[in-house]
Amino acid sequence: MDVVSDAISAVRIGRPSSNRVRASGSWCTRLAPYDGAGFHIVLEGSCWLLPDGGAPVALGVGDAVLLPHGAGHVLADSAADAEAVARALPFDDWSGDGYPSSDPPPATADAARLHVLCGKYRLDHSRVHPLMAELPQVVHLPHRVGRHPELRAAIDLLGVELGGPRPGAGIAVPSLLDLLLVYMIRAWMSESTAGAWPAALGDPVVASALRALHADPAAPWTNDRLATEAGVSRPTLARRFTALVGRPPMAYLTWWRLTRAATLLRDTTDPLAAIAARIGYGTPYAFSHAFSREFGTTPGRYREGHQGDRARGPA
The missing domain is CATH 1.10.10.60 (Homeodomain-like)
Incomplete structure (x- = not known):
């Protein structure tokens, strides 16, 4: 085992989960703080991520964002003001003109302005390796052509697997989600200019x-x-x-x-x-x-x- 693999294995428990959501019109939904890590990947359209106590992050097509410490946050169609954020619907109650990947797409799906892959990992934060602890509250990985090809490949494969029922998906999807976490952390390490652990491993x-x-x-x-x-x-x-x-x-x-x-x-x-x-x-x-x-x-x-x-x- 290498340091990054060990750091992830020490905290990862349970199985990761994910689904695809489409949304259109004006919308705003809140994801409560979570004892794990969450991620969003924009497959189509654009949206805003508004982390608790942090600056808004604009997300475009191909962007990936990891919230490694389970920070509460809002997803919205725009950089909503404080009043709009306060009215945000809990994610579990939000329809957003959206549907999970297990349901058939509605007839208006092609007109949706947003298509996003959402997911989360269950982590044991009681004994976090310092490499994982050093990750910022929000890791934003903008899509750039030619950057992090393995991350892009994992995103593409996940999109295919979650597009509909496929033989072996019960094994393929959790495995791809595990790869996605590794690739997002790798990408952060390759771009970090201030982290101690990227410097240590370099x-x-x-x-x-x-x-x-x-x-x-x-x-x-x-x-x-x-x-x-x-x-x-x-x-x-x-x-x-x-x-x-x-x-x-x-x-x-x-x-x-x-x-x-x-x-x-x-x-x-x-x-x-x-x-x-x-x-x-x-x-x-x-x-x-x-x-x-x-x-x-x-x-x-x-x-x-x-x-x-x-x-x-x-x-």
Whole structure:
């Protein structure tokens, strides 16, 4: 696993969901804050996204927008004023002259001014990797010819799959939605000029150290061994790693081991001894002590409180 894959896997639970909506005329709908991440992709027409406490964002054909922290927001046909926003209908109650992809298109569908793909991911925000935490409230990815071809390909494939019943769609759609999340985060990383984690993964020394730690977190890592892996001296690694990641290498390793353990407790029935071995603790007692210090609860109680998270249905 690489850092981005691990960061997503650590928080993703349940299954993503999506549908296509058409709208025409004057409309305004509100999506409440959500314990996950939401996205919108404009397939036809244009609209405005008005995030709670944020600046309005104009969306055109091909634009994608990710709300990685589940911020509440309004979608509207125009940059609505405060009074109009206050009257916005909840999304679940809004017809908008629209229809979900499971229904046949109305006869006037060709006249619709907006055709948008909406969806959301269920995420566990209790233990977010700093890469995910660093994402802004709104990630706007304007359509630009030739930019992010893999993202555009995923959008096109999703549009086809959601256009009507197709054999295997129950597997294809969730898989494409997972790809879409990866591609949107990749696109943000490639365009971010201020984020610490794009800089960390772009630094050859720090990226090499992170890859090593994520590839084998159970290995008996030391600062010296990790510096050798990265091809630099220990002081150089410590300075660059701490500056870009925000904590020293061994502190990050401990944090990641226990975060990985939380994921295994949530998603598997593996005994504590097996989980301890997988993340680099010699005994279940040593693992339990470290986990309790970090999470404020025992591994067993944590597992009891998170059973079934992964098996939940669509978001």
